[in-house]
Amino acid sequence: MxxxxxxxxxxxxxxxxxxxxxxxxxxxxxxxxxxxxxxxxxxxxxxxxxxxxxxxxxxxxxxxxxxxxxxxxxxxxxxxxxxxxxxxEYMPKQLTEEELEVIVQSTIREVNATSKKDMGKVMSAVMPKVKGKADGSRINKLVQQHLD
Missing domain, CATH: 1.10.1510.10 (Uncharacterised protein YqeY/AIM41, N-terminal domain)
Known part of the structure; x- marks a missing residue:
């Protein structure tokens, strides 16, 4: 439906x-x-x-x-x-922290991100994958944690 x-x-x-x-x-x-x-x-x-x-x-x-x-x-x-x-109620089921963690880490490897300068690249690659299933601020925090 x-x-x-x-x-x-x-x-x-x-x-x-x-x-x-x-x-x-x-x-x-x-x-x-x-x-x-x-x-x-x-x-x-x-x-x-x-x-x-x-x-x-x-x-x-x-x-x-x-x-x-x-x-x-x-x-x-x-x-x-x-x-x-x-x-x-109408949004898709939200991803757990663990699921988000896996997506963020794999995306960082995909785009060969190494520093915070690559933040935009990572965010633009992650967002379509989690559309509606995670809040952008949660993703942003995770990406920042993984990029030094």
Missing amino acids: GLLEQLNQDMKQAMKQKDKEKLSVIRMVKSSLQNESIKLGKDSISEDEELTILSRELKQRKDSLQEFKSAGREDLVKKLEVEINILQ
Whole structure:
């Protein structure tokens, strides 16, 4: 089942259960997906493009969450945490630290990286491999640990 079909089913379920938060998030994601397909001039978008949109939405909320926490806006923090949890239901299973470690080490060997100067090369090679399955900041920390 594609993401759009899943969202439609979950939207119907959220309407029946009167789950306003979930309904709001689902509508927002559907809107983002439709806007992207219009922007690309396509009737439908690929799974990879869907994942990119979901990742972008999740990252925006995580960034906002940090801002609201530092500003002491607990009301908005709670709302965003609920939205993040709902969005994560649609993301692929996240990689464990061990799985990420293996991917990072093998990529460092693939691109023959030896120092922190090669960080960009490594990051650009790792990110497509873990798209949607790991946060960029986690990967960045691991790459930095392995490059001296």
